[in-house]
Amino acid sequence: MKTTRLMMGGTVLALALALGAPILAQEVDFGDNSSTWADDDQCDDPRFEGPGAALIRSPVDEMRDAADCRAAFEAGEVTLVAVEAPTSPNAEDGGDIDFGDDSGAWANDNECDDPRFGGSLDSHLMADATDCRTAYEAGEVTFEASNEVSGAVQPVDGIDFGDDSGAWANDGECDDPRFGGSLASHEFADATDCRTAYEAGQVTYDAPDDTSAAGDIDFGDDAGTFANDGECDDPRFGGSLTSHEMADATDCRTAYEAGEVTYDAPDDGGSDVSVNDIDFGDDSGTWANDDECDDPRFGGSLDSHLMADASDCRTAYEAGEVTYTPSDESGADVAIGDIDFGDDSGNWANDGECDDPRFGGGLDSHRLADATDCREAFEAGDVTYLGDGTGAVIIDGIDFGDDSGTYSNDAECDDPRFTGSGVGVALDDHLMADATDCSTAYTDGTVTLADESGSGGSNGDFRINFGDDSSASAHDGVCDDPRFQGRGGALELLEANMLADATDCRTAYDAGTVTYNP
Template identity: 45%
Template sequence: MNALHTILAGTALSLALMAGPVAPALAQQAAPDAPATETAPAEPAPAIDFGDDSSDWANDGECDDPRFTGTGAAEELLDADRGHDATDCSAAFAEGTVSLADPEDADVAATPAPEPVAEIDFGDDASEWANDGECDDPRFTGPGSAAELLDADILHDATDCSTAFADGRVNLVESGDVPKTVVAAGATSRIDFGDDSGEWTYDGECDDPDFAGAGMAAKPGPESRLRDASDCRAAFDLGTIWLGSASAQGTPSFDYGSDTSQWAYDGECDDPRFTGAGTDKKLLDDDMLADASDCRALEAEGQVSIRTVYSPGYAAGAPYDSSDIDFGDDSSDYAGDDECDDPRFEGPGAAGYQLDTDISRDAGDCRAAYEAGTVMLREGEV
């Protein structure tokens, strides 16, 4: 009897152990009122208005819209490209290589690229009073202007004046007081041009023998050294002369400028006077003569080269035959201003702002500049 009891007890214990881990599962199955676990629905992806492809950098494989960030975004992002690189940015977003920098930008419609502010050349910030919150350029007037305005500050308080103009706190004194872009913006302030005490001042030619180029007088003499400031400064601004003795043997050396560009020392040449694999894809006029170290190093490596028209030797080889070029007519509003406004041409003799509406409409200026070697046809133009 005792043996039978022991056997039965052992069997019961074995069954209990076997049932142990199964029982809770059975209990859960049997509980009809147990609520099912619910997963919160995922937030819908933001509806992004990618805009259009009107950017100059559209369809280049990088997202240039400054609303986005990530490895698929271009290194340099401009506000003008906001909403204007749709194909590149939508593809990069789908691949996960860019994301919205600010989620609130998702539904922001593409903003139109800003138009040039009245095509005004604000110049540079070389004025002693630059960045003081007042516009010191005497071409402007209004509550945002400084109380005392000096001619020496013309074109030299760009940040203050452009900000005040955009805010409506200053206006141009006259619409005719809008000079074109200074080619060597900022460089002029670093050169001592002297004064206007020479015999040949204000004749439209530089007579100072310390300069060379197409804007020079035929026979500059030593008596004019540092004594033809206005003529020489104007020619230097136009890029038709450079520092380098006009009487010296050989071609003047190329002026690489300075390293004042915000992109200096980044391993790419940002100066638009250069071309080649080592140049940045976005070459801006503001960086002309402002990325010397990068451009000089890359030129030595054969990664960039000077665009022919910016080489001092090119202008020195003038005059050039222009008989095969159809320059058009002189119907441009800017015809006769001694700058080439036809966007088919590039070079130091070209206007800083060139509009498509002036194609073939500034014949006299462009022909003169072409023959003088200060402009040449852009690649692919005829």
């Protein structure tokens, strides 16, 4: 109705202007007040000009600022510009456009994503029909048949530069490997830098060979623990779980077809492995986030940081400072099918915690006896497989010994060579005899190897855990801990004061007035 009214009004006005007859306000169809700038005392309708008209007038406000324009027109502050009978807002009839279908992941969300109408998703070319037809008919978008690539950076010579989503985008250096850049993670993600360099003749374009269609990819099945959770975990598509390779099919197919992930076919690489093919692990290591990669798979020197220094190692790998060598030893790279998880015969099986010491658990009695918990933790990347060996435990060059101590496997490190919150009672007879407890605590960062030089006293072979000052008799100048005897100790030694009078006992021990006799 509005279009018909506009056409009729335009015809009358054009005739009146042609005949030189004065135009009266009642002969002008001023429209309505639906403009954002309506009722601001300036005429924003582009059909009018004069001192009462806004300096900037947009076609979108045509016939949408009635009150302002009528007042200005009647006051003689604006005049009506000669108009032609208007055409449809879009030059091309909607009936001539193939809008496609609604197969896009974001179809029917009331936003037109087809790049032919200014949308930003290449994957929605001819795949957001309802939204785009509605917007087109409402005059909210226009149709450009040639606009088939989205993003801020449009193609040159048929090249899709992608976008600027990379961490190092807009730094003046092209990092996209298709143009000779060194960061696989920046493929299609450093558009501005690479387009600038390409147009300046500083780089050349090497089209990737992998143009796999979804039909050419074996997505596998949905056997993964986290399959069908709406997130693609397969590392071939940038997922972070090696256990989900070919085991998260539905999520990854959906994401791939929506253009949210890309496919990197696995290879047997080494230093040239794509960053998306590497499971960097997490930042659970004691020395994680110190700007140094300690994971031995990247040349680091700490076995305890295997898959436990992710941020440092990813940064170093992407910067080309380290290379990746898959581990040949038992550990995170062992295929799940090669591990005998045992059964659930342990007392603490099926409690949501892996207690098998082969995976870092603290109960030797649960070796091969906590299968379900350990399998789930391994698949989730929460634990790594340490192997079936029963010999000495050696981490970072430290020989933890074995579990021959009376108090081994009690979740407290009793080896007197260690200090920290994870130490229970430092016992001479547990030297190298509490391996599981101490290696677990060391890996968790709750104990460290003590300085073997000692600090006075009669025994410099180990560091004593003095405990804290929680005793009621603390800070009285007398050592009340029953593990110490001598003239600097209390006459009455109570069990309750063990590990609870640290300051007094350390002072007396350093002064040589007590000796340590656990």
